Amino acid sequence: MRLSRYFLPVLKETPADAQIVSHRLMLRAGMIKQASAGIYSWLPLGYKVLRRVEQIVHEEQQRAGHIPVLMPTLQSADLWRESGRYDAYGEELLRIRDRHDRDMLYGPTNEEMITDIFRSYVSSYRDLPLTLYHIQWKFRDERRPRFGVMRGREFLMKDGYNFDLTKEDALHAYNRHLVSYLRTYERMGLQAIPMRADGGPIGGDYTHEFLVLAETGESEVFYDSAVTDLTFGDREIDYDSVDQCQAILEEFTSRYARTDETHDAAIFDRDVPSERQKSARGIEVGQIFYFGTKYSDAMGAAVQGPDGKQVNVHMGSHGIGVSRLVGALIEANHDDKGIIWPEGVTPFHAGIVNLRQGDAATDAACDELYKGLAAKGLEALYDDRDERAGAKFATMDLIGLPWRVTVGPRGLEKGVVELTSRRTGESEEMSVTAAIDRLAQIYGV
Amino acid sequence: MRLSRYFLPVLKETPADAQIVSHRLMLRAGMIKQASAGIYSWLPLGYKVLRRVEQIVHEEQQRAGHIPVLMPTLQSADLWRESGRYDAYGEELLRIRDRHDRDMLYGPTNEEMITDIFRSYVSSYRDLPLTLYHIQWKFRDERRPRFGVMRGREFLMKDGYNFDLTKEDALHAYNRHLVSYLRTYERMGLQAIPMRADGGPIGGDYTHEFLVLAETGESEVFYDSAVTDLTFGDREIDYDSVDQCQAILEEFTSRYARTDETHDAAIFDRDVPSERQKSARGIEVGQIFYFGTKYSDAMGAAVQGPDGKQVNVHMGSHGIGVSRLVGALIEANHDDKGIIWPEGVTPFHAGIVNLRQGDAATDAACDELYKGLAAKGLEALYDDRDERAGAKFATMDLIGLPWRVTVGPRGLEKGVVELTSRRTGESEEMSVTAAIDRLAQIYGV
Known part of the structure; x- marks a missing residue:
């Protein structure tokens, strides 16, 4: 691209209202423009990076055997009434009424909708395992959106959902997601550390968050410094291999690494030699959950098992913040002159x-x-x-x-x-x- | 992809409520699932076709020198108040109120937002010509959505906007769009005929619609049969050449071809030999507009001209219905056994x-x-x-x-x-x- 024909509106001044470096640099480099509070237009340079990040996520999901679909942004409130979340979700759920006075919402996540798709078509264990994912715009009506695309209201996310016959199978899907996420972040030039997390409103017995260490991170994190020495590298993975995926999970999660939500000082002291005890700030760039039959129970998503009996499927959901990653990449890669893109995501080579x-x-x-x-x-x-x-x-x-x-x-x-x-x-x-x-x-x- | 590991929920029965063949076949072939009235999930097979169509649109837009951006789905009502369309647009505009009681809307089109981007950064004629486009989900709250993705409420559209110093320059942008659209449709295996159209709510002195002939089309069209002999083929185009683009416009639009909205029986009889007078039904798959300074006047989008004076820019907007094209492709390519994908858009080779x-x-x-x-x-x-x-x-x-x-x-x-x-x-x-x-x-x- 010749710059004389491009649209790259760089700013000379540092925008006064941008509090963190990625937000400032994205505005200054002409990557984004705020459209409304927490809602951004992606200008040409920003759009290119967003697409590169999205492409890497697609490639790694498909490498792991996960199948892309695309669900709409607007959802019917009725589905969310089935799961009980329509009332439970609170003010972050953007509720909409259409011209026929039907209750709709702008999806902040898609557990209900994907479960509805699943139960409409799948009735036998023979069609399992199945993991469907999409990369689609979501909306969370944050009370106080800030930090640019790091905490916007309209944001692009990859969310994937696994459907399995047993807890054991679903935990393999969980591990498979963990492995594919490690690869994904490394291809972008990011080190994202899986940390034991809190289930939050989605629920979940097993869950890890992936955090990128950065001074401006919103979470305080505590970890054994040995975790930062781990790299995935270019090892070949057979995503069908339960043992391989389990071994990688153990390699990357057996050392202490937790956010402030799950941090336990006594365990930290007991398990980590003091010279390896580190605390820092981190940016969450993904999270994986196994939540069992929570949604399949509520919404009647069952298959016939090998023994002829109906079984509610075991599920999990797994998210990567695609638009947020663009901000996180800058938080982790910049100096006082500007951004320093890793080769994997650079807008131009x-x-x-x-x-x-x-x-x-x-x-x-x-x-x-x-x-x-x-x-x-x-x-x-x-x-x-x-x-x-x-x-x-x-x-x-x-x-x-x-x-x-x-x-x-x-x-x-x-x-x-x-x-x-x-x-x-x-x-x-x-x-x-x-x-x-x-x-x-x-x-x- | 091995089918045993894919998710292809084909239906044996013909869905009763689907009135047109593309809707029936998309449901039967497991391409889409209705989520709510006029809102669809794209299942794996449908999603693949949607992405192929989208990719061709991207490639042809960029070949023509148009620059991709991505604007959000939700817009502030204030922008639409500036243009006067917030009140004028009617019930098809999905109005939303956020948690702070701010008026928002789900964008059905983006003239206001792109004009706001332009006026925020561009102030000199030296930065023109400029054409920005995006491919993003839109919403029109149709009173009676039907025909599957052909007339949905949430739909994927490519919309592009040109900014030029003079009417003459803007008409070259208009012609460039016409040429790039002809190439785009042909690559998909579709013949889409440019027809003189009506400006409608966007307004516009110059506008053409692109129609695919199909029995189930929503519009009646009248044309000189000679227009169906025209093909773009693999000619090389210099999109900067005013003369080349103008010549192609003339080649493809000088013969009579109009929708029922602009049809004039007297001119039809006068200009077209009776044996070449044809009427048929057509599906609209794109439209281009030149509308002068309508939005730049209303919203103050001016640049300094070579003589130092401020000039409101001449604009046009140009749309391709990306999700609708998937339906149109099927309307034009099927038999009693099912779909027949053209090679350019097939989900699998x-x-x-x-x-x-x-x-x-x-x-x-x-x-x-x-x-x-x-x-x-x-x-x-x-x-x-x-x-x-x-x-x-x-x-x-x-x-x-x-x-x-x-x-x-x-x-x-x-x-x-x-x-x-x-x-x-x-x-x-x-x-x-x-x-x-x-x-x-x-x-x-």
Whole structure:
């Protein structure tokens, strides 16, 4: 994309009402614009990151064997009356009345609707196990929305639901979700630590939250420092293997890691050597639940078991905050100049800065680079505006593309351009062709 | 995808309340489930088609230089009060009140919101031309929703908005949209004819609707039969070329083609030879508008022109009904056995029918085919259930994959499988390798 034809409304001033760094940087980098309290428009740069995050979530869910559907945003109140949550949910539930005076609501989650889908079609244990998920906009009418997309009212979430014949099978689904979430966050360049959590309004005997450590996190967390050494890496997982998924759950959850809601100082002291006892702040970016037959009992979601008897299915629900992750990624990856995108989610693979727009040789080298990257499937943001170098560098630093190629007449005399890492600030001179090859290597294309 | 692990709840009975064929077939093929009146869940098969349609729309919009954003579903009533539409829009506008008693609405369209984005950031003619679009769920509280996703209340739409300095520039944007829409529909295997239309509540001096001819269409249309001979084909278009876009507009719109709203019998008789005068029914799948400064006047969206004077920008809006297209595609592509997907939008590239599940050689040949197709980037739906051949064929015919490969012990003795076209019903015997190669060739991979 040529910047002269793009829509990247960066702000020079720091917005006064944005309290946390991700909110400030998303506004300054022209990623979002507030539409109403807690409701945002995603401008071109922000939309690209949102889609990259969404795509990784889709890929990892499908790798785990989970099947995508798409449920609507508006739901009938009747379904929620069946589960008892229509009255219980409180003021965060946005209640709506349509032109025929029917009670509707903007879904904050979909346990009822997915259970209704399940009970409408599935009647035999032979169709299990089954996990359906969707990525759809949700609404929670927060009393005091703040922190930008980190705590918005309209937010994009992946929520998945497993249906299993037995508790044992459902716990395998739980473990499978834990494994797939670990992979998902790591692909985005995030370390998200599974922590024992509280069931909250969804309920649940087994539940873990995934937290990204960041100074601005809303939760206080306590953990054994050994958990931050764990990495998933590129191990191959057979998601059908009960033993493999169980082993990974144990590897990642056997050490102490809890939020303030479930923290127990006595157990912390007993189980964790004092030099490994850490407390920090964390941002919740996902949660998994096993809640047994809570919804299948209330809504009559049963299958015929192998013995011919009707069995209410065991369920769980599993969420990743897709729009919130964009904020969390920035909280974990920035410096005083701006955002530093991990390669996995960057909106453009590289930026090209033309130091002398209008100079024939410089323009030609930029074009060669731009087209050469495109031929490798890499998308560059080419700053072809007639602006000072300083302004171009400041914009690139602010929007945080991980790699910048600087092209100017002086370098070209020596046959080189400059490749700069946003994270380290280190630069290296090389030919245009070498820069293309290096970037292709970095992105594995 | 192996069918034994998929969620494809096909129905044996024809649903009684579905009046049109696309609605019946989408329910029978397990593509959608009604959640409330005019609101649908997209089940796995339907969701895949929806995403393919969405992807084609994205690609063609970006090819035309239009930039994706994402605006929220809920909007503040205040914006609509600025344009005067909050009161004017009528009962189809779903009005919502949040917990703080603020008036909100579920957006049926986004002229106000995009104009607000524009005026917040753009102040110079140098940043024009600009076209922003998004694909987002909309809501229109239809009094009597019907025809499944063809006339739902919650629906997915691509809506794009151009901002230009002059009427002349805005008409080029109009033409560019017309060209990109022609390409979009053709890639989906649809012929959509641009017809002179009525401005309706959005207003507009220039507007065309795109209609797909189908017996069940909601509009009566009148046209010169010569328009159905026009095809866009694979011509290369420079979307920046005013002349090229104008020439295509003229080629596709100079012959008589109007809906009943704008039909003029006298002009029809005067301009079209009687043997070419046709009337039929049509389904609207898109509409483009140029409406000048209607919203920029009302909302103060001005830029500084080259002469230093403030100019209210010329705008247009341009919509494609993404969810509705899935229904329209079926209306135009089906027979008495079920759906017949065009290759461009099919949910799976091919179906594999195993005639003797459990027979080692047959299972092995199916596996080889399945993996061979995957290696080419082709996704097969492999019916590996322990079912009779007749039931497997009926399911494949119903869900309408364009190509089916039938694998059985008798053929394998001769070293062949059978490749069958859903559209023609014709079959051909060939080796597994040849079937993979043929499908790769058909899909151009």
